Amino acid sequence: AQKITQTQPGMFVQEKEAVTLDCTYDTSDPSYGLFWYKQPSSGEMIFLIYQGSYDQQNATEGRYSLNFQKARKSANLVISASQLGDSAMYFCAMRETYSGAGSYQLTFGKGTKLSVIP
Amino acid sequence: ETGVTQSPTHLIKTRGQQVTLRCSSQSGHNTVSWYQQALGQGPQFIFQYYREEENGRGNFPPRFSGLQFPNYSSELNVNALELDDSALYLCASSSATEVQETQYFGPGTRLLVL
Numbered sequence: 001a002q003k004i005t006q007t008q009p010g011m012f013v014q015e016k017e018a019v020t021l022d023c024t025y026d027t028s029d030p031s032y033g034l035f036w037y038k039q040p041s042s043g044e045m046i047f048l049i050y051q052g053s054y055d056q057q058n059a060t061e062g063r064y065s066l067n068f069q070k071a072r073k074s075a076n077l078v079i080s081a082s083q084l085g086d087s088a089m090y091f092c093a094m095r096e097t098y099s100g101a102g103s104y105q106l107t108f109g110k111g112t113k114l115s116v117i118p
Numbered sequence: 119e120t121g122v123t124q125s126p127t128h129l130i131k132t133r134g135q136q137v138t139l140r141c142s143s144q145s146g147h148n149t150v151s152w153y154q155q156a157l158g159q160g161p162q163f164i165f166q167y168y169r170e171e172e173n174g175r176g177n178f179p180p181r182f183s184g185l186q187f188p189n190y191s192s193e194l195n196v197n198a199l200e201l202d203d204s205a206l207y208l209c210a211s212s213s214a215t216e217v218q219e220t221q222y223f224g225p226g227t228r229l230l231v232l
Contacts, residue, residue: 004160033218043206045161045223047120052218091160095219104212104219105151105174108160 003027004092004109012115013082020067021077021112023092033095034075035106036066040088048090051075079114087116120144122211122224130230131199139194139227141209149173149214150192151221152184155206167192168214204231 005024013019025034036048051059051066059066067076079086090113093106121144131137143150149168153161163176167186181197190211196203206228210221 035220037223043208043226043228044120045208045210047220047222050218050220093160105163105166105176106153106161106210106221107163110158110160 002109003107004094006092006109006112008112009110010113010115012117013079013086015084015116015118016081018078018080019082019114021079021090021092021114022074023076023109024072024074025092025094026073027094027096029096033104034066034068035093035095036064036075036077037091037093037108038086038088039091039111045091049077082116084116084118087114089113120211120222120224122209122222124207124209124224124227126227127225128228128230130232132232133199133201135199135231136195136197137199137229139196139207139209139229141192141194141211141224143190143192143209143211144222147211147213147222148190149212149219150186150190151210151212152192152194153208153210154178154203155208155226156202157205161208164194199231201231204229 032053034051037045049061065078089111093108095104123142151166152164155161165175170186186192206226210223212221
């Protein structure tokens with residue numbers, strides 16, 4: 001079973017509108033972290049936002065917010081007031097505790113390609 | 119910018135050759151992770167180095183090996199290159215003392231195996 005599922009291969013949004021990118025996850029680890037990264041065509045993965053499994057409130061970072069629904073195992077990214085520069089691939093990733101001390105590998109979804117239309 | 123650098127940016131090799139990719143971690147970070155990203159896919163975890171020791175490994179064969187140096191920079195070595203090794207190789211650094219242990223990525227090395 002996939003640990004991270006991103007069901008939207010591609011999304012379009014009008015400039016200045018809000019958009020939600022979906023992410024569901026699967027884990028039996030009670031302590032985990034969820035990350036969203038942006039990957040422009042240049043290739044670099046840019047960290048956007050983090051949500052810990054024990055965090056009581058949804059994370060927010062500027063125009064990015066995370067709609068965390070723990071019971072549904074979903075962690076959707078909301079981008080408000082979309083800009084042309086937001087056009088990129090977006091990846092949801094999960095960090096679970098690994099058996100080795102200090103090792104926290106990230107498991108990524110397949111990504112969603114967001115295109116912002118002027 | 120994250121402060122994580124990788125070299126080279128692009129590389130072309132032929133099947134059977136060996137390749138070494140390099141990564142300098144962000145200042146203050148003691149952990150380096152390597153990922154392989156095939157075209158159209160999400161990154162796949164190769165391995166992680168912490169305090170110069172391999173500290174976790176994904177589903178990659180032993181011909182993928184690495185090193186971490188006292189200054190926390192790292193190398194990824196791939197022997198006996200195969201066509202399927204063509205991918206973007208991403209290095210990420212993090213700090214084991216940070217609660218979130220957010221991994222910050224470098225710009226990647228694009229490897230093409232012919």
